Amino acid sequence: MSGWIDEHHRGVRYGLIGEVLVEETSPFQRITVIRSERYGRGLLLDGCWMTAERQERHYHESLVHPALCGATSVARVLVIGGGDGGTARECLRHQGVEHLDLVEIDGRVVELSREYLPSIGGSAWTDPRLRLTVGDGIAWAAAAADNSYDVVLVDGSDPAGPAEGLFNRSFFEHCRRILRPGGIFATQSESPEAFQEVHLAMVKLLKDVFDHADPLYGWVPMYPSGWWSWTFAAMDQPRYRQPNTNRAAAIADGCHIWSPRWQRGAFEAIPAFIARELS
Template identity: 45%
Template sequence: MSLWYDETFRDNTRLGLRVTRTLYSGKSDYQKVEIFETEAFGRVLAIDGVFMTSERDEFLYHEMLVHPAMTTAKQAKRVLVIGGGDGGTVREVLRHKSADSVLMIEIDQQVVEACKEHLPTIGSAWTDPRLEVRFADGIDYVKTSNDPPFDVILIDGTDPIGPGEVLFDIDFYRGCKRMLAPHGVLALQSETPLLFEEAFFETQRKLKTLFEHVHPYFGPVPIYASGYWSWTWASDAANPIDADASRVEQISAGTRYYNSDIHRSAFALPNYVREKL
């Protein structure tokens, strides 16, 4: 017999997945970590009861977090990923030939260990020699590190509730800017403007105090609240639409969602968003 696992949003909406098997359930120093098998979405990672990624729809989220930034930064050699414990983000980064050094800072080693064991198709690039994984606090890192700046910084955190909240803090964004090369691009997940309107618009406002160009973009992610997600592209130098054609072509040969049309289209602003920006 299979059971339902429900994620409840704002106590008034819920998404349920039928679970056939629990693969992992543990409590780390930071959060509750669960991995289970579902009928509809394959294996799913949930953190503190919130669906983080699934085998079936993870390509949407990871491709859209990574490729718009990686194809528009003036160069995309040195890349920093904050969070992203399932490994999907670094996998997509490492598909870029331009990436020659990728540093991932993840606070929770237990998430990475569990995902390595149970979500091997998502984190399929852990052994890439260009990747360094450090288990550390990303906020401390961007505020204090003396490492050279990065061309691209990607924030792949949880929601602004619980331990992920600090990843939506302006001080953290300021730290990211400190670690970003002058021509660099920052991209992050920025919630859904349809159900979590405040989180979305607040993120836009904070980033605008720090970056000259801040552009939200949109795409589907069925296991996230509303099914419609946003990411935000922020930079002082580049234009989010003006992607490097050869990088887009290289990467689009292997993507399932992203391509040059999707890249441009994702930045189209619905009227209800445009009015409030």
């Protein structure tokens, strides 16, 4: 039976008309899979929208391609979170990726995504370059060897529950430590409108931990406010701003949102009130 399915955030509802297909509580969170006419099947965690079949490219392409088109090498990639498989799928479109570690704390998110949202992970789940670990990504980063990854991507939910530890100095410092020279770190960094305080705190902290860090602004219409951000960081130079021409050409035709032109505009689309806070 169809009805409104809403995320409630600070007195505002963000919803779709649809039906709940599955709802269960894992050891970590409440997981809901829905079906809607507008955006297809979708996923909520603890009542917050995570992804949907006809929304996911807005998010995954924005997180992945500035990093993988900018890093010196993309041979070894670490994705923390991302249990729906979309970030891994976009990474593995880059032929230079030789090994990708996907570390997701909640195995049920992976299982339900593979069953109900198979198009989001697509061929990533059977790609021999992917190694899935169901475990704590914070502990994984802390235990990883120095200079062990070319790209580190954090595809986590909002800073509460199992994702809370993905938003602090110790974790970001480990991510910096495990990056190889020429590497890039990237994370979703919330909405500059709906989560303004968290967004500013994350960007400021990343600017402190890394030599360079810059937010990129886009949109995920189903998320609170629809206005979203991803922040990229690197040592020595902001190499995430300059896409490798050959890598960009190899993946551009398969992208719905990302292109070098879109990326340039998205980095420059910083609103004045955020720029003042970061100056």
